[in-house]
Amino acid sequence: MVSCFEKKQYSERGNCDCFHFGVFMDSRIGHAAYEPAIYSIHSISDLTPHEKLFRIEIPDAVDFRHEPGQFVQLSVWGWGEAPISISNSPTRKGYLEFAIRHAGSLTGALHQMRPGSKIGLRGPFGNGFDVNRLRSQNLLLIAGGCGLAPLRSLIQYCEDCRDEFMDIRILYGAKTPHDLLYKSDLAAWMESETFDCRIIVDFVAPNHGYSGKIGLLPELIPPLEVEAENTTAVLVGPPMMYPFVVEALRKKGLDDERIMVSLERHMKCGIGKCGHCAIDHFSCCIDGPVFLLRDLQGTEWAG
Ligand SMILES: Cc1cc2nc3c(=O)[nH]c(=O)nc-3n(C[C@H](O)[C@H](O)[C@H](O)COP(=O)(O)OP(=O)(O)OC[C@H]3O[C@@H](n4cnc5c(N)ncnc54)[C@H](O)[C@@H]3O)c2cc1C
Ligand code: FES
Numbered sequence: 001m002v003s004c005f006e007k008k009q010y011s012e013r014g015n016c017d018c019f020h021f022g023v024f025m026d027s028r029i030g031h032a033a034y035e036p037a038i039y040s041i042h043s044i045s046d047l048t049p050h051e052k053l054f055r056i057e058i059p060d061a062v063d064f065r066h067e068p069g070q071f072v073q074l075s076v077w078g079w080g081e082a083p084i085s086i087s088n089s090p091t092r093k094g095y096l097e098f099a100i101r102h103a104g105s106l107t108g109a110l111h112q113m114r115p116g117s118k119i120g121l122r123g124p125f126g127n128g129f130d131v132n133r134l135r136s137q138n139l140l141l142i143a144g145g146c147g148l149a150p151l152r153s154l155i156q157y158c159e160d161c162r163d164e165f166m167d168i169r170i171l172y173g174a175k176t177p178h179d180l181l182y183k184s185d186l187a188a189w190m191e192s193e194t195f196d197c198r199i200i201v202d203f204v205a206p207n208h209g210y211s212g213k214i215g216l217l218p219e220l221i222p223p224l225e226v227e228a229e230n231t232t233a234v235l236v237g238p239p240m241m242y243p244f245v246v247e248a249l250r251k252k253g254l255d256d257e258r259i260m261v262s263l264e265r266h267m268k269c270g271i272g273k274c275g276h277c278a279i280d281h282f283s284c285c286i287d288g289p290v291f292l293l294r295d296l297q298g299t300e301w302a303g
Contacts, residue, residue: 033271036075036120037062043115047099047181051146052111053087054098056119066090067128068153069262069290073270074098075120076113079106083267083285086124087149089156096121099149099181125270126289129154129234129260137232138166140224142245144173144217144237148181150262150289151236155185159194169224170197173217173241177201177210217241221248228253236262242301246293256293263289263301 039056047053058064066086075081088097102111110119131154139158143151158168170189174180180199189197198220200213213220218241233249235242242261249259265277265284277284280299282291291301 033122036073036081036122038118038120041113041115041117041119042095044113047183048179050179051099051101051181054100054110054119055095056121057095058093060094064096064124066096066124066153068131068157069128069150070124070126070153071150071270071289072096072098072121072123073125073267074110075122076106076109077118077120079109081120081122081268081270082106083125083264083270085150085153087152089153089160091157091160099146099152101146122270125285127287129262129290131157133260134232134234135164136166136230138227138230139168140171140221140226140231140233140249141168142171142217142233142235142237144241144245145175145179146181147235147237147262148172151234152182152185154234155189155195159192162194166230168195170195171200171217171220172197173200173202173220173237175202177204177208177212216244218244218248221245221252224252226252226254228255228258232258232260234260234262239264239301256297259293261291261293261296261301263291265289 041054042057043055045053068089069085071083071085073081074084084098084100086096087099088095100107100110102108141151141155155170158165172180172186180186180201186197186199189195198213200215200217200220201210202214202216204210204214217237231254233254235245246259263279263284265279267285268274268276270285272283272286279288279301282288
């Protein structure tokens with residue numbers, strides 16, 4: 001256990017379960033709920049023309065613990081904060097990775113940064129994927145587009161704890177071959193005996209040389225043999241794909257207790273205080289972002 005004093009020496013900000021500089025530290029999370037911890041970006045690499053991978057190193061003295069599927073509130077001075085998923089598994093310690101799309105002002109500023117630039121982090125927040133519910137199950141891990149960013153944390157977790165799960169299938173769809181995130185991971189997962197990894201893209205430019213499957217993500221589901229009674233599906237991606245994927249899963253016999261979805265909402269506080277992320281009676285930032293489809297009945301996400 002790292003003492004409060006040691007942590008203060010590291011960060012000069014008191015990363016502990018106490019009242020410090022008037023800021024309440026939440027004992028459930030690795031960092032203060034309200035106060036960003038400051039980190040230097042260790043490395044930045046291109047994933048696609050629109051997404052970059054940011055890596056920060058977590059010093060040994062910092063007790064940062066996260067679950068697959070959780071997110072942080074990432075801040076850039078002058079631009080504010082944005083919720084960003086942690087893209088690596090908690091089993092891969094000592095660093096955090098974020099796959100970030102240039103979507104607007106804050107993410108645009110992030111894309112201009114260089115290794116050594118400073119960012120702030122609050123969190124981790126959200127419930128993450130309920131790994132207990134996934135244990136001893138066949139898994140269908142389904143991602144569209146940027147949805148692979150949070151799902152990768154679960155995929156890596158499954159890889160590192162392989163014995164806890166039965167068959168693991170990864171289904172991933174992107175707009176074009178250029179838009180596929182984590183291309184080297186995808187190549188490794190396709191080679192690996194750990195996973196059955198299938199990829200599809202919406203369209204391919206003439207003479208691109210891509211030899212994989214072309215079509216929409218839900219098309220990957222009908223050919224699969226699925227034992228519905230011991231399979232759970234996890235779905236992350238753009239909202240417009242959800243109804244089609246859910247319909248295909250239901251046709252395979254999966255009921256809504258066996259379909260887990262991760263949702264995105266505009267967020268501000270990340271800790272259930274401001275109401276920005278409400279989905280019916282849920283706060284997406286603390287009750288989610290991961291929900292069982294069963295629990296979303298009566299909301300716009302019912303599918
Ligand atoms: C739980 C969660 C996890 C996320 N994880 C990631 C991630 O791993 N990688 C990543 O690139 N993005 C992720 N996002 C989306 C990311 O937070 C937004 O793209 C970011 O807030 C945009 O900030 P900006 O200032 O650059 O854009 P702005 O200038 O504020 O807006 C640009 C555009 O992005 C839209 N936008 C803003 N916030 C959101 C949001 N929360 N959801 C959807 N659209 C939004 C705006 O409506 C606008 O159209 C996540 C969002 C949530 C809620
Ligand atoms: S972001 Fe404030 S309540 Fe969820």
